[in-house]
Amino acid sequence: MTITISDERAFAQAVQANQAARCRQTEFDFIVCGAGSAGSVVAARLAEHPEVRVLLLEAGGSDEAASVTEPALWPHNLGTERDWGFMAEPNEFLNGRSIPMNMGKVLGGGSSINVMVWARGHRSDWDYFAAEAGDDAWNYASVLDIYRRVEDWHGPADPARRGEGGPVYVAPARDPQPTATAMLEAARSLGVPTFDSPNGAMMEGDGGAAINDLRIRDGKRLSVFRSYTYPRMAQPNLTVITGALVSKLTFDGNRVAGVDVILDGQPVRFHAAREVVLSLGAVNTPKVLMQSGIGPEDELARHGIKVRQHLAGVGRNHQDHVSFGCIWEYREPQQVGNGGSEATLYWKSNPTLDAPDMLHCQVEFPVPSAENAARGVPAHGWTMFAGLAHPKSRGRLLLSGPDADDAMIIRANTLSHPDDMASALASVRMCRELGNASAFRHLVTHESMPGNLGLEDMQRYLRNGAVTYWHQSCTAKMGRDTMSVVNGDLEVYGVRNLRIADSSIMPRITTGNTMAPCVVIGERAADILKAKYHI
Incomplete structure (x- = not known):
């Protein structure tokens, strides 16, 4: 009707x-x-x-x-x-940053x-x-x-x-942009299977890549x-x-x-x-x-x-998906489709895990953190967020007062668990392999950030670039x-x-x-x- x-x-x-x-x-x-x-x-x-x-x-x-x-x-x-408009407390593990x-x-x-x-x-x-x-x-x-x-x-x-x-009502992203389809091709080139949907069979095993529902x-x-x-x-x-x-x-x-x-x-x-x-x-x-x-x-x-x-x-056991933006410059400006997030990848860094620990989200415009933006943001580019699907860091919520207008204290403790930094390094490593794969060569000129950094510089980049997926x-x-x-x-x-x-x-x-x-x-x-x- x-x-x-x-x-x-x-x-x-x-x-x-x-x-x-x-x-x-x-x-x-x-x-x-x-x-x-x-x-x-x-x-x-x-x-x-x-x-x-x-x-x-x-x-x-x-x-x-x-x-x-x-x-x-x-x-x-x-x-x-x-x-x-919640803000987490300044976090020593994020170089003192407060993240929205x-x-x-x-x-x-x-x-x-x-x-x-x-x-x-x-x-x-x-x-x-x-x-x-x-x-x-x-x-x-x-x-x-x-x-x-x-x-x-x-x-x-x-x-x-x-x-x-x-x-x-749920449907795959309609007419996905070249960046999204290239991500799937890149995943296949790295041995990651692709699926018709990120739900269903893909979420019953090791994961994979797919156009978003x-x-x-x-x-x-x-x-x-x-x-x-x-x-x-x-x-x-x-x-x-x-x-x-x-x-x-x-x-x-x-x-x-x-x-x-x-x-x-x-x-x-x-x-x-x-x-x-x-x-x-x-x-x-x-x-x-x-x-x-x-x-x-x-x-x-x-x-x-x-x-x-x-x-x-x-107020205990606070968890959230944390991610780190990797950005590439387009050869030519590209359209943004369906809100900008049209493809995703879930994968295990270790096959013994019970679920994928890497959550990669493709976004069709550049999204740096304020701290990492000084490295140079392309006028036209795309971002792949290298995310942690199951971070081990745990936060806590505290009261600032007894009344309704007293703001909550969000002690997110992002990256406080040492295993999360190791997982972040592995996730960004795979993210860079995806974005630098041959599937993207017709779309991008180069990787804008983070680039090939040494361990200390990469850890600094991650602490300065960590953002939330807004999944508290x-x-x-x-x-x-x-x-x-x-x-x-x-x-x-x-x-x-x-x-x-x-x-x-x-x-x-x-x-x-x-x-x-x-x-x-x-x-x-x-x-x-x-x-x-x-x-």
Whole structure:
């Protein structure tokens, strides 16, 4: 069925009228905090049932902006009101640098401002989740069923692994630019296999190279919010409120009863008859937990916060994909296609690893760090980010104060583990072999950076060039040890009627971009809640 512009306008008007009618309600069955890639799924799935009253709270604003809908404009969101603008602390392992930790603050969260890559994670990631949780519902076979259920795949047929008709439109990058196809040719020349998709078979073994799967249809971005939640916003049982900063959880004994929110500068309290779900991301979820009295006793005591539940792991185990830009100069200017990231490579530096440890992302324009830009940035060039898929460095999040407007301290500790420098050197070495392969000779004049540096100079280049892939995670991890925050059903230990559904529950960061795994986390949370409450 074709949807006309008049249909879209009529629906938008129905949404506006319905949401205006809902805005004074304060009593709900479920409150979902955060409209990112997981929260949008949870709210939409619960709202499928007309008798269930669902509130979705988002601190950011509307996603109706050209920089959100136009794939090529995604970098224009960084540093704007659609970005939380987090910064990591100065890091001695990065030569004292503070690196930005951008995160989406808008309906759709990261899925509204990211590069739209759909990356499912490796088989071993999900099997590790299941082992940590003690629950096979998290293993690869179970998660594969979820992916088949939610996908609307528009690529080469793979019925054993891909789905059709689901809410998540996914397709290979359309008409990829020569830089992307050359990357695949270069990979083959180095003995790395290439695949029709970076998902499916490629993520069940040693890895490989492929054209990216993207969330772009008819030249427009598709956020998770637009795919899941927006189509239900004309329903009277779903309320979506923007500009709503969740400040604290409210309690009745050890049961979470609702949330306190700062809305238009004023405090508002919302009540949840059944449960509250935190989907605020790997920075704000531990922040709200700690400021509500759930977290490490010593950290809460520093700020005079009464301890409701000691959980030593809140804010610990911070993980992120770190990468290092290698840049080549084009012979002639090239077009930027599909937002600029059209090909990727995952590979093992050691065949005994359970998953690829190298994550290479091709970008069709030069992206140096500020510190390395002085080496000379070509006017026209491309970048291959040599990334670490499973860094061993672990960071920690700390409170700077007890209030909602007190910024979080992000002690990312990037490159603090010595093995990460060794892995970075291996990843950049392979990245340079790829970019300097014969497949690129018709496109580039030379390698602009880093070049053939000695060990000390290369390590300095890496410490000056390390940047994040913006995949912060694991700060309220799922598991059964003393550092775990949630169990396999995503329930916060020691607290009733509170669950977490976002990247913070990952026991370890998944191989690749984190949007797709967050959708799975949202689906699992919704399935668990629907089963418990028979809805």
